[in-house]
Amino acid sequence: MIRKVTSSPLTMVGLIIVLIILLTAAFAPLIATHDPTEPNILNKLQPPSAEHYFGTDEVGRDIFSRIVHGTRISLRIGLIVVLISFPIGTVLGAIAGYIGGRVDQTIMRITDIFLSFPGIILAMSIAAALGPSIENVVLALAATWWPWYTRIVRSSVLSIKNSEFIEASRALGANPFRILFKEVIPNSIAPATIQASLDLGFVILSAAGLSFIGLGAQPPSPEWGAMLSNSREILRDAWWAATFPGIAILITVLGFNLLGDGLNDVLDPKQR
Amino acid sequence: MDALRFIARRLVLMIPILFGISILTFVISNTIPGDPARLILGPKATPETLSALQEEMGLNDPLYIQYGNYMAGIFQGDLGQSTYSQRPVSEDLVRYFPATFELTMFAMVITLLIGIPFGIISASRKDKIADQITRVFALMGVAMPAFWLGLLFLLFFYLKIGMFPGSGRLDTGMSPPEYITGMYTVDALLTGNWPVFRSAVMHLVLPGITQAAITIGMITRMTRSSMLEVLGSDYIRTAHAKGGSENRVLYGHALRNGVMPVITLLGMAFGHALGGSILVESVFSWPGLGRYAVNAINYLDFPAVMGVTMLIAVMFILVNLIIDTLYFFIDPRLKHD
Numbered sequence: 001m002i003r004k005v006t007s008s009p010l011t012m013v014g015l016i017i018v019l020i021i022l023l024t025a026a027f028a029p030l031i032a033t034h035d036p037t038e039p040n041i042l043n044k045l046q047p048p049s050a051e052h053y054f055g056t057d058e059v060g061r062d063i064f065s066r067i068v069h070g071t072r073i074s075l076r077i078g079l080i081v082v083l084i085s086f087p088i089g090t091v092l093g094a095i096a097g098y099i100g101g102r103v104d105q106t107i108m109r110i111t112d113i114f115l116s117f118p119g120i121i122l123a124m125s126i127a128a129a130l131g132p133s134i135e136n137v138v139l140a141l142a143a144t145w146w147p148w149y150t151r152i153v154r155s156s157v158l159s160i161k162n163s164e165f166i167e168a169s170r171a172l173g174a175n176p177f178r179i180l181f182k183e184v185i186p187n188s189i190a191p192a193t194i195q196a197s198l199d200l201g202f203v204i205l206s207a208a209g210l211s212f213i214g215l216g217a218q219p220p221s222p223e224w225g226a227m228l229s230n231s232r233e234i235l236r237d238a239w240w241a242a243t244f245p246g247i248a249i250l251i252t253v254l255g256f257n258l259l260g261d262g263l264n265d266v267l268d269p270k271q272r
Numbered sequence: 273m274d275a276l277r278f279i280a281r282r283l284v285l286m287i288p289i290l291f292g293i294s295i296l297t298f299v300i301s302n303t304i305p306g307d308p309a310r311l312i313l314g315p316k317a318t319p320e321t322l323s324a325l326q327e328e329m330g331l332n333d334p335l336y337i338q339y340g341n342y343m344a345g346i347f348q349g350d351l352g353q354s355t356y357s358q359r360p361v362s363e364d365l366v367r368y369f370p371a372t373f374e375l376t377m378f379a380m381v382i383t384l385l386i387g388i389p390f391g392i393i394s395a396s397r398k399d400k401i402a403d404q405i406t407r408v409f410a411l412m413g414v415a416m417p418a419f420w421l422g423l424l425f426l427l428f429f430y431l432k433i434g435m436f437p438g439s440g441r442l443d444t445g446m447s448p449p450e451y452i453t454g455m456y457t458v459d460a461l462l463t464g465n466w467p468v469f470r471s472a473v474m475h476l477v478l479p480g481i482t483q484a485a486i487t488i489g490m491i492t493r494m495t496r497s498s499m500l501e502v503l504g505s506d507y508i509r510t511a512h513a514k515g516g517s518e519n520r521v522l523y524g525h526a527l528r529n530g531v532m533p534v535i536t537l538l539g540m541a542f543g544h545a546l547g548g549s550i551l552v553e554s555v556f557s558w559p560g561l562g563r564y565a566v567n568a569i570n571y572l573d574f575p576a577v578m579g580v581t582m583l584i585a586v587m588f589i590l591v592n593l594i595i596d597t598l599y600f601f602i603d604p605r606l607k608h609d
Contacts, residue, residue: 002305004572005389039582109288109292110292112289112292113292113293113295113296116289116292116293116297116585116588116589117293117581117584117585117588118543118544118547118584118585119543119544119547120547120548120550120551121546121547121550121580121581121584121585122296122585123582124550124565124569124577124581125297125577125578125581126300126303128568128569128574128577129300129301129303129577130303132569136422174282179461181368182484205415205417208417209417209419209550209551210418212417212551212554212572213550213551213554213569214565214569216571222456225417228419228420228423231423232423232555235423235426235427235431236431239427240426242420242423242424243424245420245422246416246417246420246421246424249416249417250412250415250417250420253414253415253416253417254332254411254412254415257411257414257415258411
């Protein structure tokens with residue numbers, strides 16, 4: 001499997017990007033050249049230079065340092081959202097697929113309702129109801145993300161439900177919950193796990209979008225979406241303020257997508 | 273007759289979904305921290321006026337009664353009062369809807385015109401340089417924050433070279449065409465008002481491409497993988513074996529079956545584009561539902577946010593219904609199901 005990953009150049013690019021992002025987040029204070037939130041009015045709106053790699057914003061904060069610190073915020077949002085929605089979605093999907101019948105019907109109708117909103121709209125209204133903050137954006141995204149995992153896990157449970165090893169545990173008289181958690185879920189979780197690694201990028205993208213419209217991170221937080229939102233007021237004077245945070249988002253999402261796609265190909269070769 | 277039965281069945285299936293959406297939006301509305309009555313009256317309200325308003329707004333009733341009232345209101349087109357615009361939310365939705373619809377349709381047209389040909393080219397030259405380039409672009413499109421692309425467009429096409437306008441739907445000082453559909457390009461065409469038509473199209477270009485960027489990558493990738501599947505199938509191999517030229521096999525045999533599954537994805541693409549309108553409209557000050565919702569968020573105008581949410585969800589369902597129906601007519605296999 002490792003050889004398969006390393007033999008695909010695009011997957012390797014994804015892997016390298018993700019590693020760089022993780023390292024940047026881990027060592028942010030060492031990499032950043034300035035304090036990310038400390039204003040320095042004398043230095044405002046400086047174009048990119050050797051002193052300020054990505055220039056400075058309207059109160060003289062160093063944009064490079066802000067982006068570096070922003071890595072931590074975005075990564076944390078992505079991880080927490082996936083860590084909340086993945087187990088919820090997985091358990092519900094496994095229950096729906098394994099038990100079937102009316103339980104299945106009910107669970108799937110509920111996911112249908114959540115999925116009948118275009119992604120960001122539902123998250124927007126939940127976040128708006130809870131009030132603008134990063135925590136609420138995380139909750140809102142987690143609340144809209146779980147149904148995808150439910151669907152994926154359910155369909156893979158359906159495909160293994162009648163296999164012999166499950167029949168065997170049933171015949172041995174194992175209790176249904178034991179079968180569900182020890183046999184069904186571990187053997188049907190792989191596709192959803194890959195989806196989760198792809199989703200990390202999309203969660204980060206959505207969170208940036210919500211921050212962009214004022215729902216997520218609040219100033220002076222160096223969150224990428226909030227930085228872009230802020231850059232609109234100085235668009236005429238500082239192209240760099242609008243350019244670099246977007247590149248950071250693009251590269252991050254791309255990295256997770258490439259890695260996720262690559263893992264997908266490894267596990268499901270007929271997709272190619 | 274089969275088609276009618278198919279549509280009827282889909283309409284019946286819509287009912288529980290719409291019911292679910294109403295419950296979900298009701299639950300969200302009820303999670304607002306704080307008391308809506310207090311929010312309306314402000315901090316200086318006396319306890320008497322506060323409790324009077326709470327009573328009037330039905331905030332003391334049990335939840336199921338509140339939900340009943342809420343639904344009764346929706347059926348009468350009453351979505352509450354917008355505290356930001358001071359008008360009924362339903363009136364605002366009617367006012368801003370055509371702008372969003374026009375922009376989204378424009379973006380969808382761009383998406384199809386670019387996404388499908390690129391997907392076909394990519395599949396027919398699999399692993400060649402054209403395929404690699406298309407795939408990288410599609411991947412970038414999917415990974416890129418559209419609102420950021422919008423900012424870059426503003427920087428270059430509006431601020432730097434001034435080729436396209438950067439905000440609104442018409443040049444300043446120009447009055448909108450006579451109201452027929454509310455979509456300026458359509459209305460201007462219908463009334464033969466060329467200067468307005470031209471201005472409306474110019475204003476659509478940047479936000480339209482920005483919004484299309486969200487879905488182009490998606491449609492390209494879908495077209496590619498669907499075409500690849502068809503190109504690898506037995507009947508295509510037969511067509512090759514019979515000595516059909518590359519182009520004839522591609523366009524005569526593979527195209528129809530390869531592109532068809534993409535149609536089913538259009539509904540989802542439309543939903544993505546609608547969702548993206550929230551962000552794109554606020555970048556380009558496009559006076560549609562998205563910008564209305566974002567303003568409403570900033571003014572804590574909750575009925576307006578919920579109105580937009582519900583309208584967009586209903587639109588999303590309707591579009592999917594239309595597409596499924598279309599697909600039913602296009603794909604003969606479904607008729608025999």
